[in-house]
Amino acid sequence: MSSELNSTSQPRSFLARRRAAMLGSAVALGVIGTLGLQAVTGGATPAYAQSSAIAPQAGPQLPSFADVADRVKPAVVSVRVKIEAPAQQQQGFGIPGLPGPGGGDLPGLDQLPDDHPLKRFFRQFGQGGQGGEQRGQRRGGPRQFGMSQGSGFFISGDGYVVTNNHVVSTAKEVELVQDNGETLKAKVVGTDPRTDLALLKVDGDRKDWPHVTFGDTRQTRVGDWVIAVGNPFGLGGTVTAGIVSARGRDIGAGPYDDFLQIDAAVNRGNSGGPTFNLRGEVVGVNTAIYSPSGGNVGIAFSIPAEVATDIVAKLKDGGVVERGFIGVQIQPVTDDIAESLGLKKAEGALVAEAQPGQPGEKAGLKSGDVILKVNGDVIPQARDLSRKIASFKPGAKVELTYWRGGKEETTSLTLAKLPDQQAAALDGEDAEGGSQPTSAAKLGIRVQPAARVAGSGDKGLVVTDVDDSGSAAGKLQQGDVILEVGGKEVTSARDVSTSLDAAQKDGKKTVLLRIKRSDATRFVAIEIGRG
Known part of the structure; x- marks a missing residue:
């Protein structure tokens, strides 16, 4: 027996007996295992004992954005803008976690010590990097240039493209990069800083550019799915998804704030890109994010489609946007102010001052009046008055309903043109007090x-x-x-x-x-x- 066990070449009879013994043991274990399972399960062999494969099972049908993304992506472009900047404004690579220029918490390369390993690294692999939405080039020479990057989208077959004003406001040259990688030259048709919108036109006479259309934001509800398409951090053709988080947001960007808030991921470089509903209609133009860190935290703001539609049409018509102007300083009506004036509820726009020689003063408006309606349309808040009047062209006649002395009165006036400079802020520095109080x-x-x-x-x-x-x-x-x-x-x-x-x-x-x-x-x- 011992010679058989130590042999490197086993006899056939021995191997046959070993296989027979092992097979018998396996059968016995199988019988015992089956009997045991039947005893536990009451005679029925469970499915997992019959097969180890996990069968696929139909689950809840989650939304897919693939179809709408495939349709709209050809109309979305990356916007590259050549800008001229002083040498001292050039930015280096950003290092997260340290304060410095370039937006957020990203310092410039020059802030690092000369012997810093990251500084040596960036010198080795090339200075100049993306900070915010601008990318500086090497210093040297009499003129310094950089690249600003954003997003945009075609809104007509003849080559008109919508983007943000802040993307192209200082542009020397504008290039558009399509989803297929093709680069196009474009020019700035017009900009509107107050709404942060701009209109571009691709060079040439082509009439069949892939384009998208604006939807009706009034039908967009909080909780609706949306997708954002753009060029975050230079990564063109990026699609992110989320929902409409809120409507009518006032973030202090200007007198006409009325943003959609979305939670689709929007980052630097998404500016000017579109927000789509699931029908592939543009419901907003991405323009700002709230971010303590400089990156996406799920709070982004888009200019509503109805605002963009009106501004784009005016820019296309004449390259500028002219707005009506009453010539009064206004402020919100609080509950305390409403009570003191005898108003039933806090609504309308309180006239703080009627500027001399302007339409409001000529029509008889005075400090303390509360403007309640314009052409019969109720003004819920002070900012609604600004947006309403701005929607009219200079020279338009409007009827105002206002509250004075405990009753409603009406007056008509002809709107002037909104000056380039906005009204002075209501808050300011203290003056010095004198003596003998x-x-x-x-x-x-x-x-x-x-x-x-x-x-x-x-x-x-x-x-x-x-x-x-x-x-x-x-x-x-x-x-x-x-x-x-x-x-x-x-x-x-x-x-x-x-x-x-x-x-x-x-x-x-x-x-x-x-x-x-x-x-x-x-x-x-x-x-x-x-x-």
Whole structure:
């Protein structure tokens, strides 16, 4: 036996007996295993004992964006813009996690020490890199150039392309790169900085460019699927998907903010690219993101299609956008302001000042009026008035419904052309207070005549001190000039007290102050009886 086990060449009879023994053992184990399983399962052999393959099973049908992406991608282009910039503005590669130029947390190469390993690396493999949406080139020579990158899309067969104003506003040359890699020359037809839109035209007479159309954003609901197509970080033809997160967003970009908020991934280089619905219609033009880190965090903003449609048509017609202008400074109507003016709810646009010689003043509008309607259309908020008036051309006649003295009144006016410079901001730096202040104890402030304070004008009272525990705390600040209290001009602290007493006698819980801060006027509602 021992000689058989140690042999390198086993006899056939021995191997035959071994195979027979192993086969018998396997059969026995199979029988025992089957009997055991039958005992546990009550006689039925489960499916996993019969086969080890996992059978495919129909699951929930998730949406696919492949079809719509295939249809629209040929119309989306990468926009490359050659810009001229001073040498000191050139940017190097960005290193995440360190503060510096180029947007977000990305520092320039020059900020690193000379012996830094990353600096040596970038020198070895070529300086110049993408920072934000701009890419600087090597320094040297009398002129410095860089490349700005964004996205765009054809909106007509004859070669018109929509993008963002901030992508091409300083363009020296513009190139478009199609999804198939073909490069096209283009020129800027017109731009509109207030909505951040621009219109380009491809060189040549071709009439069959693949293009897309604008949809109706009014039919787009929060929660609808959308896809964004563009050129993030220079990676052209990128498709991302998400939903509409919100509508009507005001992000402080301008007086006509009315953005769609989406959570599709949008990054640097997506600017000017389209947001599509699942029908392949453009419902928005990607223009901004909210990002503490500089990259996508799921909050992006698109210009609605109805805004883009109107602006693009005007740019195509004449290369510029002209807007109507009333000539009044306005501010929102808060609950406190509404209560003090006798309005049932906080709506409309409060006129802080009617500018001399402008259509609003000529039509009889005054400080303290609340514009409620334009041509019969309700104005829910102050920003709605700006957008509504801007939709009319200069020279158009409009009818305004406004609130004054506890009742509605109407007036008609002819719109002027919106000046290039926007109205001054309502907030500004404090003016310096003078001497000899007078107490207005009911508001918790100290004041003195404006004529005694250099640079404050000759009307009203300058606020020289504000009591942190008074009713005016957080509403007034040093340097404010109080022009009116409760609709009456004031020249002394006694005038303030008289107006406050009259408001309390009328049963009002708040009083409206008209103030001047820097070069702009505004209204402030302050609770009375606390100071």
